[in-house]
Amino acid sequence: MSNLPRKAVVNFDSLHRVFTIPEEQDSTLGRIEREISENLEGFLQSHIVAIEKDLSDVEKDFAEATIPQQPIFVSQQADFLLDKLVAHSVHTASPSFVGHMTSALPYFMLPLSKIMIALNQNLVKTETSKSFTPLERQVTGMLHRLVYQGDDSFYKKYLHDQHFALGAFCSGGTVANITALWVARNNMFKVTDQFAGVHQEGLAAGLVHHGYRGAAVLISERGHYSLKKTADILGLGAKNIISIATDDHNRISIAALKDECEALRRDNIKIMAIVGVAGTTETGSVDPLDQMADIAAEYECHFHVDGAWGAPTLFSKKYAPLLKGIERADSVTIDAHKQLYIPMGAGLVVFKDPSALHSVEHHANYIIRKGSKDLGSRTLEGSRPGMAMLVHSGLRILGQQGYELLIDEGINKTQQFAGMIKQHSDFELCSEPTLNILTYRYCPSWLTPHLTNGDSKLVEKINNVLNGYTKYLQKVQRGRGKAFVSRTQLTPACYGQQSIVVFRVVLANPLTTIDILDEILVEQAQLALEPEAQHYINSLRALVQ
């Protein structure tokens, strides 16, 4: 045995060593750690391959379905990960990766994450998390206050009183949205003398007891797909998430919302919740929250705001007014791994009413006993890591000022980029930015008059070709590895609700500069004229000749 390098697990002694003897400084892992600590951007740039490799090729390195009998060395695995995994992962922190809601992170998040992982707390109960419990409650309270602006006495009373909760921490926005509507559903079908509550009796019994033909949730057609998933999970059925048309700015149409509410009332379908979006995923639009709050009040239903993306806009004195009415929401989803700049896996939902979460309480004998301070009694998840520590650190180290700078900078930059697109004769801005997300497409200048003045049949045909062109350009640019924008489909009124494929850009990374954005346009314009793209141009020319 003595000839075997010390990290291969072959007997209990070597196993024991894996648990007790640290990786050496000059081991492969030790070197990687140092590189990451000293120069993260350098590490990512030098180890992630820029040119795209086909996913089916990457799969070949992950094709073995058997767990190896024999252990391998840590160094072997480290080399494998560097060559096969890291190399073909995505440089989500890159300033030119502007297609999704990712960003570079503040450097301090790295060592803090290490502390979090080393402590390996489990937030489901105080016995495995202790101080992390009040920390998480504090963070939840801070974000509650950001939204609801309660006074000192309110937070003094509720911040640490285990009989109440200002919100629920979770792994991300989807679980936050599920939690919000779970609470809405359970509070709607309340306990009465004849009914033990929907949490006990189930949804079918709840509908019967209350004499409703059904229950529905209303949200704009730009709402996040997680809401449909939520309706599926909660037993409502995805068709009972009712999609409401949007106006020219991708905001929910208040008239359409009112009409739908009336129609549902006539049909004896209970409106369980109205969901406003503060920062739609596709266009960054913000619904008219204040007017939605009025309607929710009129129909006595839960008003949820999905602020997974946009809620941190509240840090900005300049832009917070865009979210007016959010403080009237019964619940608000906030993703910490988005615009709070926390590593992946942290979100939460705050509730205006500190009793709201009572309707989803669960208890057990061994943990989360009644009256305990265990956070797990009111979360969808059970065991959870101490991510709240990173949110706590972000809020204190960046402060309201730091987040305000980030928000303002992002929105200002997006407005500048929108201006650049409008000025460029070969691009069309497809959604005016409200926050820091916009959409656009390549549209050669000689086409513009035909799109503006052509008959609807011609416009439709042009758009069909442009859709393919946009998809093509997005993929080719991604493959070249210099920059990444994403794509989605919108149905703008100016094209009679025809489905239009657009580039989508999200500007949350403070390291993204105007120069980088300019280069993205330059590259797209070049790609559009490459021989491989010629057939799109030919098709378009043929249409307008």
Next chain:
Amino acid sequence: MSNLPRKAVVNFDSLHRVFTIPEEQDSTLGRIEREISENLEGFLQSHIVAIEKDLSDVEKDFAEATIPQQPIFVSQQADFLLDKLVAHSVHTASPSFVGHMTSALPYFMLPLSKIMIALNQNLVKTETSKSFTPLERQVTGMLHRLVYQGDDSFYKKYLHDQHFALGAFCSGGTVANITALWVARNNMFKVTDQFAGVHQEGLAAGLVHHGYRGAAVLISERGHYSLKKTADILGLGAKNIISIATDDHNRISIAALKDECEALRRDNIKIMAIVGVAGTTETGSVDPLDQMADIAAEYECHFHVDGAWGAPTLFSKKYAPLLKGIERADSVTIDAHKQLYIPMGAGLVVFKDPSALHSVEHHANYIIRKGSKDLGSRTLEGSRPGMAMLVHSGLRILGQQGYELLIDEGINKTQQFAGMIKQHSDFELCSEPTLNILTYRYCPSWLTPHLTNGDSKLVEKINNVLNGYTKYLQKVQRGRGKAFVSRTQLTPACYGQQSIVVFRVVLANPLTTIDILDEILVEQAQLALEPEAQHYINSLRALVQ
């Protein structure tokens, strides 16, 4: 400005620095990181205060509900975290912390976690995770194979075919259980010509369409509380999780299960799923899975196995037979942050049928498009971190052999500990271990004859006092900070189903030695005789005089 230390965020330049300039080696965070890398156990021992501080005192350090306007320095936050958070967190990796399902972790998990956080991938879609997608599918396939033992051709076909999925990765066992029953529910109320499926139409419509009065899930009374939560969330109602009595070994009673199934059939309640437990949270018991599979087949319902704790027992040639029948389950939950020794926040559910997850698919325009390889189309969560990388590394670096050693060692040690308890005249073993969990209580030798031979009224009174005594001892031992066992309540047949408070010990940490377990018993016996405990002894003496 130049006089300000460089890490306080006061303008865009200083903000920029936070994102681009690493923490210095000799900064507070730099020092902490080094300490953790070089000597984790030393770091935890020297920074976590052993003596318990009252939670309400700890709360005082987390009482501020306002996000500070002004940023603070990274070093200030680091000092705060060390003094206030880390100091009063829980040493979950301690070999004498045997009360919950925590353990020391293999050292290599620390640097690997750092790589994971540095890469900050989002597994919801390939565009933000690329190589992590096939990696996660591989890990899921490996654990699928551990359970179902498919042949090479099966995995060759399904491992990377995006039209199928061998499981769903998630943040932990609760989400895994929800996912399993979500799939079971949606597959039960399938799409027909007249019915668009429960995912579309909702549960109430599904029951009506299929002519059922209700739907139920059956699980032993030792089942995890997350199942009740699952039934609540899915709209079934917690009362439709039917608790089945257990036998003397805390396994589900097959006779009682059959009776209940028959009763439900007579009542026209559809059995949606039968859930077997492989490693109950309280006693580590394993249900007779093979017999349960027969019953599930008879009633044509989904058979789910909650193996959050016990599934890795399959690594052990010696103990895998305890789980016989698990390979017949339609779905199996496995927690990676438990007996796969991964940091908090990783679990998964595997499905026998690679098409099972079709019933919970969701799509959107901007991501998880139809036909894409995006993992997010079939997970409950949306954005998710790349924890699969750590599972991949654990499986390869420890190998089947390493995990087998860990499992065998834990179970053997638990059997030894059970022997020690039985030999000690002042302790009573309350559940014989099957896996690596057992329960016991302090019960002075002079009481034993009265418990064995006393009339039922007396026994009940004795147990009532012992319940308080056990609770007291558990709390005091926890407070002294040398060791931690947890407690729960069981209803053993020998005491006529009276609720009995017991100590609960989980032996998964390979660093826990027999000596440590001996010290735990010695300390408990000492605490039991301290003056503060005298009144329990007096009450017991009074009862049997």
